[in-house]
Every structure is written in structure tokens, then in C-alpha cells.
Amino acid sequence: xxxxxxxxxxxxxxxxxxxxxxxxxxxxxxxxxxxxxxxxxxxxxxxxxxxxxxxxxxxxxxxxxxxxxxxxxxxxxxxxxxxxxxxxxxxxxxxxxxxxxxxxxxxxxxxxxxxxxxxxxxxxxxxxxxxxxxxxxxxxxxxxxxxxxxxxxxxxxxxxxxxxxxxxxxxxxxxxxxxxxxxxxxxxxxxxxxxxxxxxxxxxxxxxxxxxxxxxxxxxxxxxxxxxxxxxxxxxxxxxxxxxxxxxxxxxxxxxxxxxxxxxxxxxxxxxxxxx
Amino acid sequence: xxxxxxxxxxxxxxxxxxxxxxxxxxxxxxxxxxxxxxxxxxxxxxxxxxxxxxxxxxxxxxxxxxxxxxxxxxxxxxxxxxxxxxxxxxxxxxxxxxxxxxxxxxxxxxxxxxxxxxxxxxxxxxxxxxxxxxxxxxxxxxxxxxxxxxxxxxxxxxxxxxxxxxxxxxxxxxxxxxxxxxxxxxxxxxxxxxxxxxxxxxxxxxxxxxxxxxxxxxxxxxxxxxxxxxxxxxxxxxxxxxxxxxxxxxxxxxxxxxxxxxxxxxxxx
Numbered sequence: 001x002x003x004x005x006x007x008x009x010x011x012x013x014x015x016x017x018x019x020x021x022x023x024x025x026x027x028x029x030x031x032x033x034x035x036x037x038x039x040x041x042x043x044x045x046x047x048x049x050x051x052x053x054x055x056x057x058x059x060x061x062x063x064x065x066x067x068x069x070x071x072x073x074x075x076x077x078x079x080x081x082x083x084x085x086x087x088x089x090x091x092x093x094x095x096x097x098x099x100x101x102x103x104x105x106x107x108x109x110x111x112x113x114x115x116x117x118x119x120x121x122x123x124x125x126x127x128x129x130x131x132x133x134x135x136x137x138x139x140x141x142x143x144x145x146x147x148x149x150x151x152x153x154x155x156x157x158x159x160x161x162x163x164x165x166x167x168x169x170x171x172x173x174x175x176x177x178x179x180x181x182x183x184x185x186x187x188x189x190x191x192x193x194x195x196x197x198x199x200x201x202x203x204x205x206x207x208x209x210x211x212x213x214x215x216x217x218x219x220x221x222x223x224x225x226x227x228x229x230x231x232x233x234x235x236x237x238x239x240x241x242x243x244x245x246x247x248x249x250x251x252x253x254x255x256x257x258x259x260x261x262x263x264x265x266x267x268x269x270x271x272x273x274x275x276x
Numbered sequence: 277x278x279x280x281x282x283x284x285x286x287x288x289x290x291x292x293x294x295x296x297x298x299x300x301x302x303x304x305x306x307x308x309x310x311x312x313x314x315x316x317x318x319x320x321x322x323x324x325x326x327x328x329x330x331x332x333x334x335x336x337x338x339x340x341x342x343x344x345x346x347x348x349x350x351x352x353x354x355x356x357x358x359x360x361x362x363x364x365x366x367x368x369x370x371x372x373x374x375x376x377x378x379x380x381x382x383x384x385x386x387x388x389x390x391x392x393x394x395x396x397x398x399x400x401x402x403x404x405x406x407x408x409x410x411x412x413x414x415x416x417x418x419x420x421x422x423x424x425x426x427x428x429x430x431x432x433x434x435x436x437x438x439x440x441x442x443x444x445x446x447x448x449x450x451x452x453x454x455x456x457x458x459x460x461x462x463x464x465x466x467x468x469x470x471x472x473x474x475x476x477x478x479x480x481x482x483x484x485x486x487x488x489x490x491x492x493x494x495x496x497x498x499x500x501x502x503x504x505x506x507x508x509x510x511x512x513x514x515x516x517x518x519x520x521x522x523x524x525x526x527x528x529x530x531x532x533x534x535x536x537x538x539x540x541x542x543x544x545x
Contacts, residue, residue: 167387168397171445174345175401175452176374185400189391 007269014265020258027071028078035068040223048241058243060233066244069225070251076226077255080141080219081206087145088206089199092152097191099153100160101183111157114150122147123212130218140219144206155198159191166190193270197263204259211252227252286320286356287456287488288327288344293317293353295339313339315512316353321456326482326489328499330535331509337492341458344490345379346370357456375401375452382461384441388433394419394444395429401451418447421484423477439470446477450485459491463498475501496539500524508532 008014027034036056043063051058057066099110129143163169164187172182213219214228215235222229227248234244295314301307313336321327329337342348344355346362355362362373381387388397398415416426422443433441442462449457462478463471475498482489493499499506500520507517508531516529527533 167381167383168389170345170347171379171381171387171448172389172400173347174374174377174379175448176371177400181400185392186389190389 004269008262008265011265011268013261014268017258017261017263017265020254021262024074024078024255024258028074031071031075035065035071037065037068039064039068039072039225041065048237050241051243057247058241060230060241060244061237066230066247069230070227070248073225073227073230073248074251074255076137076220076224077207077210077228080137080144080210080226081203084141084144084148084210085199085203085206087141088148088202089152089195091145091149093156093195095149096153096156097160097183097188100157101164101179101187107157110153114153117147117150120147123209126209126213127216127218130213135218135221137220137224140210140213144209148202148206152195152198152202155194156191159194160187163187163190197267197270200259200263200266204256204263207252207259208256285323287323287358288321288490289354289356290320290340290344291318291354291356293340293343293355294351295336295343295348296351312512314343314350317509317512317514318353319507319514319517321488321490324482324486324488325505326491326503328491328493328503328506329509330493330496330499330506332494332535335509336512337509338460341379341460341490341492344458345377346374376454377456377458378449378452378454379458379460380442380445380449380462382464384438384445384465385433387445388436388441390433392432393429394424394431394433394436397444398448398451401448415451418450419444421450421481422447423473438466439473442466442470442474443477446474446481450481453485454487456488456490459489459493461493461495462491464493464495471498478502496536508535 008018041064043059046055046059046063048061049055049059049063055065055067057070059065060069095110095114099107125147126143129146130139133139169182169186172186177185210219210226211228211231214226215232216228217232220226220229222233230248231245231252234241234246234248238245293314294312294316297311297313299309299311301309315336317340319327329340331337339348343350344362350363357373357377360369360373362370362377365373388394395412395415398418399411402411402414412429416429419425419428424440424443424447428436428440428444433444436444446462459478463474466474478489479502481487489502491499491502504520505518506520506523507514508523508529509515510531516523516527516532518528523532524536527536
């Protein structure tokens with residue numbers, strides 16, 4: 001584990017990813033300490049002020065400090081994305097393990113379902129699903145996780161099929177071990193690497209989708225501010241206050257790039273060709 | 277005397293075994309092709325004997341091993357372990373039976389779970405898992421009997437050399453107290469000095485634990501050291517089956533002679 005982290009640190013691009021993800025996570029956890037001002041406090045004397053020493057990234061239409069709102073926004077964006085990704089990964093692991101290990105008709109059912117779900121344009125389905133319900137954080141989480149598990153399931157299934165043919169699995173079968181034990185002790189631990197990689201990449205994607213949903217007004221609702229919500233409000237004031245959308249957009253881009261860089265770095269580590 | 281206790285009573289009896297692989301054509305059923313890997317083979321292995329099957333790659337020797345281990349279902353024929361047909365027994369009996377027949381594979385690298393320590397790998401085969409103390413003691417005993425020791429207990433497979441890995445594989449195979457070991461090219465991936473060590477180890481273990489070996493190899497030198505009886509296999513069939521002495525001094529079949537000549541065991545026919 002320690003070896004892995006130091007390896008991540010020695011690769012330049014994954015180090016950048018690690019730093020970005022670290023900063024975003026610290027912002028989310030320590031938001032009340034780090035935010036210079038109250039993100040909800042309206043100050044009507046300072047409406048739409050451009051970036052200055054007092055408001056580093058300027059203020060919005062209600063005179064709220066943008067920097068503070070972004071820091072608090074990272075809390076919601078990150079929480080929603082991480083919870084949604086965790087649920088998606090869990091569903092993906094369970095379905096992928098069973099599809100690969102049991103195979104036959106179960107494999108057919110699960111993988112054809114995955115094919116069908118992957119065939120839909122994701123954002124369209126999300127809009128439809130959210131549109132039918134009452135927009136809220138939990139609905140966003142639910143919908144995001146329900147439509148993100150397929151790639152994980154596919155990866156896990158593929159890995160399980162490879163590992164299942166390994167001689168150590170054959171030896172375990174020859175020892176007369178139970179199926180449950182073979183699955184949990186011999187197969188699952190050997191497919192974790194690719195799962196970690198795709199999870200990291202998935203978080204980036206989910207952050208982006210969450211932002212899109214909130215931007216369209218179907219995700220997190222005001223006064224709670226996720227990055228998408230802030231972006232959307234910035235759109236209305238784009239002419240009078242360019243800094244709102246611009247800085248928020250930059251933050252989203254940097255975060256997603258950070259997660260992707262980290263994911264690529266992890267992929268290099270878990271690639272068997274690079275292991276020593 | 278009960279024939280089951282006689283020395284010549286077969287531990288393993290294979291009769292008229294056929295193994296087929298079907299190459300399915302997904303689009304045209306009629307274009308599917310069949311490969312007859314094993315084509316009507318019969319033999320029996322006696323208690324404490326080493327029975328070797330030699331042949332070039334693709335001759336079907338590993339397919340026999342895979343059917344005996346219940347990994348590949350035979351197309352026809354029966355395989356008896358003692359008096360049980362291993363493809364006909366129930367689930368609970370199967371668990372017990374599996375423990376009596378243990379494999380040692382050629383590729384020791386992929387034979388060991390990279391995420392489990394040696395102690396855990398071997399410990400899994402020892403049935404009494406409830407008492408970790410005695411399990412550890414037994415594991416270390418096994419490690420010692422294959423020429424390793426306590427310091428290897430906590431190691432992972434990437435921390436072992438090729439020869440050590442194969443020793444761990446042998447120890448794992450011994451853990452459930454088997455009667456028959458299926459050695460599928462047990463030393464082919466090792467270099468020569470290690471081959472010799474492993475061969476000697478296998479000879480010692482056979483005496484110590486009263487084991488019966490089914491050896492599968494293309495390496496005639498290895499077979500010469502280990503085997504009591506030898507079957508030469510070609511294209512899914514035995515072309516010759518004979519005692520160790522007879523086959524090396526007086527090979528009958530043309531193919532056997534060819535095989536021996538190509539490996540330098542006899543120089544001219």
C-alpha cells in the first residue's frame with residue numbers, strides 16, 4: 001500500500017491528480033474553517049462585485065461571496081458524487097461477480113441488461129427520471145447510481161472470467177473449498193485493482209453529470225449550492241458578472257481532470273505489466 | 277484377503293475415456309468442429325505406483341488429467357477412484373473425493389494466489405480450520421516436509437523463487453492428505469538443478485506419505501527418474517504401455533523409438 005502511494009507520487013501527472021483531489025477533499029471536509037465568509041449571508045450593498053481583495057472571486061446577485069460558495073459547493077458536489085459512485089460500484093461489483101462466476105443464463109441476463117442500459121444516452125435518461133420525480137439531492141444520488149454501475153459490472157465480469165481460469169482457482173476447487181470461499185478469497189481480491197481504477201474515473205464522470213443536472217435545475221436545489229447550481233445562477237448574470245460562471249467552470253474542470261489523472265496513475269500501477 | 281487391500285488394487289481406473297472439445301461456430305451450427313483430444317483410453321494406476329503418461333504437446337495428456345480432476349467432462353468412458361465413479365457421485369461425496377486427488381501444475385506462478393500468504397494458501401487445505409494454533413503447526417510441518425521452513429509462512433508468492441513456489445504448490449497438494457497426486461509437468465518450468473531437487477523431493481514424499489502418482493510429462497528424463505510404468509501417447513491414444521525397464525531398453529512402437537531418439541535417450545534403433 002505504502003509502495004503504491006509512493007509510486008503514485010513519483011509519476012508527475014498522477015501526482016498532480018493526487019494533489020488536486022486532495023485539495024478538493026480538504027475543502028469539502030473543512031469548509032466551515034476554510035470559507036472566508038458565510039456562503040448564505042446576503043449582502044445587498046455588494047451585489048455582483050468583481051473579484052477584489054475582500055471577495056477574492058467576487059460576489060453574486062445576492063452579494064454572497066463566490067469563493068465561500070464554491071468551497072461549500074464542493075461539499076455537496078463531492079458528497080453526491082461519492083455516494084452515487086459508491087452505490088454504483090457496489091451494484092457493479094455484485095452483478096459483475098455473479099455474471100462472471102456463475103455464467104450461463106445469469107451472465108446472459110445481466111450482460112444484456114447492461115448492453116441495453118448502455119445503449120441509452122445517459123443524460124437523457126437522467127433528465128427523464130429526475131423530471132418525473134421531485135428534484136432533490138437524494139433523487140439525484142439515486143438516479144446517478146442507478147445509471148452508472150454498468151461499466152463497473154462489465155469490467156468486473158471480464159476480470160472474473162480471466163481470474164476464474166487461473167491455476168490457483170483450479171487448485172482451490174481441487175481442495176474442495178466452497179464456492180463462496182473461492183469467490184471471496186480467491187477471485188474477488190484479484191479483481192480489486194481494475195475496480196479501484198474505474199471507480200476513480202467514474203467519480204470524475206459523475207461529478208460532471210451531477211453538475212450538468214444541477215445546471216439544468218434538476219439536481220441540487222437552492223439555497224443548497226452545488227457547483228452546477230452556482231454555474232446556472234452565473235449563467236443568468238453572465239453579462240453583469242462573468243466571474244461567477246468562469247471561476248465555477250474552472251473549478252469543475254480542474255476537479256474532473258484531477259480525478260482522471262489520478263485514475264490514469266492508478267491504472268499504471270495496477271497494470272500487471274508495470275508491477276515488479 | 278480382501279482385494280481392496282491387496283497391493284495391486286487400482287487406486288485409479290480409467291476405462292475407454294473420450295474427451296472432445298467442440299469448437300462452436302456462432303453463426304453456422306454445421307461449421308462447428310470437434311477435436312478428439314482423448315480417444316478411447318484405458319489404464320489403471322496401482323497403489324504406491326508412479327504411472328507416467330508421455331507424449332508431445334497436443335497429444336491429449338493434460339486432458340486426461342483435467343477429466344480426472346473433474347475440470348473437463350468426458351464425452352464417454354468412466355473414471356473410477358477406488359470404486360467410485362468420479363463423474364457419478366453426489367455433491368457431498370465429491371467434496372471428500374476432491375481432497376483425495378490433488379494436482380500439481382506446471383506453472384507455479386499462476387498456481388499461487390498472489391494476494392494470499394503461503395501460510396494461508398496451505399492452511400486452506402487443512403480441514404480443521406477452527407483451531408488456528410494447530411493449523412499453523414500442521415502448515416509448518418508441511419512446509420518443512422517440502423524443504424521450506426517457518427520463515428516462508430508469512431511470504432507472498434512474489435517473494436519466492438520458482439523452485440520455492442513449486443514446493444509450496446506441493447505442500448498445498450499434500451495438505452488435505454491425498455492418496456493420488458496428479459503431477460502435470462511438475463518440473464518443466466524449472467531450471468535443471470531445481471528440477472533435480474524437486475524430483476528427489478517427490479520421490480521422498482511418495483515414500484513418506486504412501487502416495488500414488490499420475491505423472492504427465494513430455495520430458496523423458498524426468499519420467500525415467502520417477503515412473504514405474506509408462507504410457508506413450510499420440511493423438512489421443514496410447515501407442516505403447518509398458519514397465520519402466522522394458523520401455524527404455526526395448527521400445528516396441530515406432531513412435532516411442534522416435535520420441536526416445538529425439539530426446540537422446542537412445543541413439544539408434
